[in-house]
Amino acid sequence: MTAEGPKNAVILAAGVGSRLRPLTDLRPKPLVEVNGTPILHNALGALEAVGVEEVTLVVGYRKDAIQYACGRRFNTVAIKYVESLTYDHTGSAYSLWLARDSLLSGDSYLLEGDVFFEVDVLRQLIMTKASDIAAVAPFTEMMEGSAVELSDDELISAFHMKQTSASLAGGPRLFKTLNVLRFAALTLRNTIVPALNEIIGSGATRAYTEELLAFLIERRGLQLAAARCDGLKWCEIDTRADLQIAETIFATRPRLPPRPRSDSGGEA
Template sequence: MSNRTRAIILAAGVGSRLRPYTDAVPKPLVEVNGTPMLHNALHQLSELGICEATIVVGYRKKVIEQSCGPRFEEVEIKYIHNPIFDRTGSAYSLWLARNTMLAGDTVFLEGDVFFEREVLERTLRTVSATKKNVTAVAVFTEAMSGSAVELAADHSVSKFVMNQTPAQAQARSLFKTINLTHFSAAALHKQLVPALHRAVESEHRTAYVEQILAPLVENSELQLSAADCSDTRWFEIDSEVDLRLAEEIFRLPAALALPGASSAKLAAGARR
């Protein structure tokens, strides 16, 4: 990892599935046991020496700017506004932060993931001369849904698979994406930023970042390694059920609170 590694955090969305919590605050500021998701992400970045972050804001952007300020702990913050956040996907928000990506190695995070330090630390620790682009993944459990990846024998990502249910993902031994990825300067300059630009130019502005990465990986244009974080605490929060799961995971001692254990039981209870 470069000493000048920067971070990009996407925090522009409305978070409609988390209403009424997001009526007053944007989703990244919804609290897990008293800590806003975005504050947690910035704290973990600061702890690991990443001192520059670009936050892409949209819905209730001033609330985020006031909450985090120009500096959070040791992290200097720059804000970029997505004026059409309600009509665009995460890929468009990431494209708006292209100048940050073109400046060097970058850690990309979604603003709705609550995670412990080990998730980020392990991802960065996996970065090496042969593994320059690394994404955090975890075993797909009953409490999860959404995008997933297929891993090759060398633990590199061979395929992205969208919109997975637990049954579908487990049948194929897929891993859940945590939406936390380190990209090298070369990959950003040669592959990701041009791919984002092509999507925007072709009016494909509702795409998710995973949909941009998928063809790059499958066509072997982008070599993406996986950091297995199955034994760490994290959760992607899209709904009130997710929020309760995350609160349960982070309320228990780390050894008893893996996403595949306590959260699966709580999710089953929530569905009854």
């Protein structure tokens, strides 16, 4: 691992965001604002701050709104678009498969388009001495969704889907995945993309990225290190309640400066 992070990133931003309606009736979830800053703009700004030069956005629902809001460049970051025509009945692994050409371009960050986070989350990925890394934080009673167990050497040893506060009683210590990851080019080329081809080729188009990673850890020997983000600010935004929590967490965060709009209007 080098001291620098990847120059490329993929952000999955194709979903409908039905649990955030009516906020997502006219705009996609990645453009929902937290204290005035769209979730997607926050992610792009953080990626720019750690040296990312090119981002591939997988878009679907209300794709034109995302292309208008982000354009072909976001400040110094070049943006490419990949369109999912079946976003309403496919999972995140399918969106990732659509971006496989970008995944083959070198070391890369992988983000879900509904996570609002501070830039130190990415810096934690850079500082963690491993090739393939996932940002995690302790799973608390306020959380739900996918969770992981960690081994003694801080590798992810198992995934658990659809966890709730009840999962904390009497079981192993769990950590929440932030859906912010970093992968080495070798892993993407030899492990991630071939597995995506296999899964999507088998017809499992509704699979989620977490299911892909669980399969690779359990069956293919993927060593995915955990970057502990205890104490850092982040929030996965699926519901109106999540949005309220995010606005509280980031209440004192300075707003980003306005971005020049002279190069808007990206194309899928």
